[in-house]
Amino acid sequence: MSIQESGAARPAGRPRSEKAEKAIIEATLDLIGEGMGVSELSIEAIASRAGVGKTTIYRRWSNKEDLVVDALSTLKAPVPPLTGTSVRDDLISLLDAMREESGMARSRCVMNIVMGETDRHPRLTERFIKRAIEPRRQAMREVIERGVATGELRPDLDVDMGMALISGTMLWHTKWGPAGDLPADLPERIVDAALAGMAP
Amino acid sequence: MSIQESGAARPAGRPRSEKAEKAIIEATLDLIGEGMGVSELSIEAIASRAGVGKTTIYRRWSNKEDLVVDALSTLKAPVPPLTGTSVRDDLISLLDAMREESGMARSRCVMNIVMGETDRHPRLTERFIKRAIEPRRQAMREVIERGVATGELRPDLDVDMGMALISGTMLWHTKWGPAGDLPADLPERIVDAALAGMAP
DNA sequence: CCGATACGCAACGGTCTCGTTTCGTAAACC
DNA sequence: GGTTTACGAAACGAGACCGTTGCGTATCGG
Numbered sequence: 001m002s003i004q005e006s007g008a009a010r011p012a013g014r015p016r017s018e019k020a021e022k023a024i025i026e027a028t029l030d031l032i033g034e035g036m037g038v039s040e041l042s043i044e045a046i047a048s049r050a051g052v053g054k055t056t057i058y059r060r061w062s063n064k065e066d067l068v069v070d071a072l073s074t075l076k077a078p079v080p081p082l083t084g085t086s087v088r089d090d091l092i093s094l095l096d097a098m099r100e101e102s103g104m105a106r107s108r109c110v111m112n113i114v115m116g117e118t119d120r121h122p123r124l125t126e127r128f129i130k131r132a133i134e135p136r137r138q139a140m141r142e143v144i145e146r147g148v149a150t151g152e153l154r155p156d157l158d159v160d161m162g163m164a165l166i167s168g169t170m171l172w173h174t175k176w177g178p179a180g181d182l183p184a185d186l187p188e189r190i191v192d193a194a195l196a197g198m199a200p
Numbered sequence: 201m202s203i204q205e206s207g208a209a210r211p212a213g214r215p216r217s218e219k220a221e222k223a224i225i226e227a228t229l230d231l232i233g234e235g236m237g238v239s240e241l242s243i244e245a246i247a248s249r250a251g252v253g254k255t256t257i258y259r260r261w262s263n264k265e266d267l268v269v270d271a272l273s274t275l276k277a278p279v280p281p282l283t284g285t286s287v288r289d290d291l292i293s294l295l296d297a298m299r300e301e302s303g304m305a306r307s308r309c310v311m312n313i314v315m316g317e318t319d320r321h322p323r324l325t326e327r328f329i330k331r332a333i334e335p336r337r338q339a340m341r342e343v344i345e346r347g348v349a350t351g352e353l354r355p356d357l358d359v360d361m362g363m364a365l366i367s368g369t370m371l372w373h374t375k376w377g378p379a380g381d382l383p384a385d386l387p388e389r390i391v392d393a394a395l396a397g398m399a400p
Numbered sequence: 401c402c403g404a405t406a407c408g409c410a411a412c413g414g415t416c417t418c419g420t421t422t423c424g425t426a427a428a429c430c
Numbered sequence: 431g432g433t434t435t436a437c438g439a440a441a442c443g444a445g446a447c448c449g450t451t452g453c454g455t456a457t458c459g460g
Contacts, residue, residue: 013435014427020437035319039240042417053438058419109319115375116316119235119309133376147398154400161393165365168372172364175315175371176333193361197397198347200354213405214457220407242447253408258449 016060023050024057028071033106038068038117038124065121072110072128077135087147088191094140095170095187102174103181111174140167153195165194216259223250224257228271233306238268238317238324265321272310272328277335287347288391294340295370295387302374303381340367353395365394 027050031041043064047054061067080097082090101107118125144162147153153162169190173182227250231241241264247254261267280297282290301307318325344362347353353362369390373382 010429011435012429012433014429014437016436017427037237037239037317037320039237043419044417047438051438053440054419055421055439056437059436063419112316112319116312117237119305119312120237129376144398151400153398154396157398158389158393161369161389162398164369164372164377164390165393165398167376168368168370169361169364170368171375172368172371176367177364189358189361190364193358193365194394195397195399196354197395197399198344198353198357198362198365199395199397200351210459211405212403212459214407216406217457243449244447247408251408253410254449255409255451256407259406 017056020050020052020056021060024052024060024067025071025074026050027052028067029075029106029110032068032071032113033109035105035109038065038113038121041068043067065124068121069124069127072114072124073131075110075128075132077132079135079139082139082143084146087143087150087152088195090143091140091166091191092187094136094143095166095190097136098167098170098174099182099184099187108174137163162194166191169194217256220250220252220256221260224252224260224267225271225274226250227252228267229275229306229310232268232271232313233309235305235309238265238313238321241268243267265324268321269324269327272314272324273331275310275328275332277332279335279339282339282343287343287350287352288395290343291340291366291391292387294336294343295366295390297336298367298370298374299382299384299387308374337363362394366391369394 024046027046028041030049031045041064043054043057046067047057057067061070078097080093082093084090114125114128140163141159144153144157144159148155148157148159170187173186173190224246227246228241230249231245243254243257243264246267247257257267261270278297280293282293284290314325314328340363341359344353344357344359348355348357348359370387373386373390
């Protein structure tokens with residue numbers, strides 16, 4: 001009788017090292033965070049960085065893209081806690097989380113890869129969006145829908161367009177705005193601008 | 201007496217082929233348009249595609265990045281003609297030009313490279329922005345400033361924030377919106393949403 | 401025609417990465 | 431102890447590109 005009978009039978013021999021697996025994924029994210037594109041990533045560099053033999057990598061992933069997909073999938077979306085006191089405050093909280101992330105090299109590079117290689121690696125993007133983007137998108141949608149219901153937002157508001165307004169403006173600043181860190185009051189200014197609109 | 205004494209003396213020997221130069225740049229843009237990243241581009245592939253010897257490339261550019269920078273610099277920004285009848289119409293025209301471009305694979309891939317490899321190739325991005333982005337940005341700025349002056353837009357409007365609102369929302373749709381071509385009425389809906397704002 | 405330069409093409413030595421294999425060792429089970 | 435599998439390290443042959451060179455030809459000025 002094996003100690004663990006739950007589920008599948010424990011395979012014989014030395015079990016795979018969880019530590020090695022973590023190290024491999026961490027090394028992959030590290031290299032991506034240093035500005036490597038998917039095509040510049042080499043298995044050799046990952047193995048070396050992780051202190052691991054290439055064998056150990058090939059035993060788990062059959063090709064580079066699979067590894068990158070798994071590595072990016074481990075990144076979860078930290079949806080900030082929302083106070084719910086006002087739609088404006090919640091939107092600012094959401095944008096502020098994006099602002100903080102945009103200052104971290106790793107997040108920025110991950111974003112570059114996901115946005116830039118959509119054409120080349122569709123399923124990479126797809127899985128990453130589902131895992132890391134969708135939760136935040138859902139959070140923002142709920143905030144906006146709540147605002148429409150409570151009257152804080154215009155009753156005829158197109159929710160999707162509202163989301164595009166808010167997060168698109170933030171996205172624009174991370175990509176095309178002046179270089180360097182985004183100012184701390186940017187989320188507030190964006191939300192107020194989107195709420196007020198441009199017309200008099 | 202040489203036929204052409206204007207400027208520098210014509211160097212002896214066979215002159216460089218303009219046709220070859222065009223072919224090289226066109227081949228580069230072609231490959232980029234097929235989804236190649238800068239690091240995946242190979243001089244050999246470019247030469248082969250252009251029907252040109254590698255020598256001919258190395259005689260003109262000393263490395264790959266120089267070639268890519270030059271190739272992208274040939275892309276000009278087609279600022280659409282603006283009627284000037286109303287700020288709303290002009291903004292829609294500007295966004296519609298972006299919408300049309302987003303449907304073309306080459307433009308999309310070029311954008312991916314510029315946005316995704318900013319960290320790795322700063323001067324590439326810099327030159328491309330100056331050449332291809334700045335003219336449109338300036339056009340939009342003038343439209344918005346005009347609107348503020350004429351009273352079509354709120355007098356206290358932050359012009360830069362207005363630009364971010366409009367083009368950011370468009371950017372969001374090209375990147376995160378539903379797959380496939382952008383609907384024809386999207387520019388109009390974006391402009392109206394940005395003008396009206398989200399508050400009641 | 402002559403000298404000079406550019407052309408396309410093919411080949412070179414060199415480097416990098418690939419994915420695989422071999423080796424001796426380590427960790428689990430019986 | 432014995433079996434089985436995983437481990438890190440090293441080496442392998444194959445292939446892609448690199449940047450350069452040599453070759454025969456083409457195109458300019460004089």
